[in-house]
Amino acid sequence: MRFCKECNNILHPKENRTTRTLFYACNRCAYREEAGQSCVYENNLVKTTELKLDIVHEDVVNDPTLQRSKHQICDRCNYSEAVFFQADDSAKSSSLSLIFVCTHCGKKWVG
Ligand SMILES: [Zn+2]
Ligand SMILES: [Zn+2]
Structure with missing residues (x-):
C-alpha cells in the first residue's frame, strides 16, 4: 500500500x-508517483516477443517439417492456414508461446 506524500491519502x-507503464495517483490531490520495477519487466517481455517475430523468415511457410494449423484465422488476409512452431525459449521467458505464420500473406503473430 502506498500513500500520498502531499495529503497522506491512499494512492491508487x-x-x-x-x-504502457504503471503509476500511482492520489484521488484527493494531483500527486502521482512512478510504480517502478514491475512495469519495466513487462516492457521487456513485449520487446522480446517483437524481436522474435523479426528474425522469423517468411519462407518458413514452405518448410514441410513445420506443423500446420487450419484453425488460425489471419487477421490481415482472413486465410485460415498457418504454419506454427514453438518460440525459441530463452532463459528470460518461461512462457511457451507459439509463433504462427500465415501461409497466404506471411503475416506473423504470437499465439
Ligand atoms: Zn494526495
Ligand atoms: Zn494472411
Whole structure:
C-alpha cells in the first residue's frame, strides 16, 4: 500500500495506456508517483516477443517439417492456414508461446 506524500491519502494504481507503464495517483490531490520495477519487466517481455517475430523468415511457410494449423484465422488476409512452431525459449521467458505464420500473406503473430 502506498500513500500520498502531499495529503497522506491512499494512492491508487493506474495505467498510462500510451507508454504502457504503471503509476500511482492520489484521488484527493494531483500527486502521482512512478510504480517502478514491475512495469519495466513487462516492457521487456513485449520487446522480446517483437524481436522474435523479426528474425522469423517468411519462407518458413514452405518448410514441410513445420506443423500446420487450419484453425488460425489471419487477421490481415482472413486465410485460415498457418504454419506454427514453438518460440525459441530463452532463459528470460518461461512462457511457451507459439509463433504462427500465415501461409497466404506471411503475416506473423504470437499465439
Ligand atoms: Zn494526495
Ligand atoms: Zn494472411
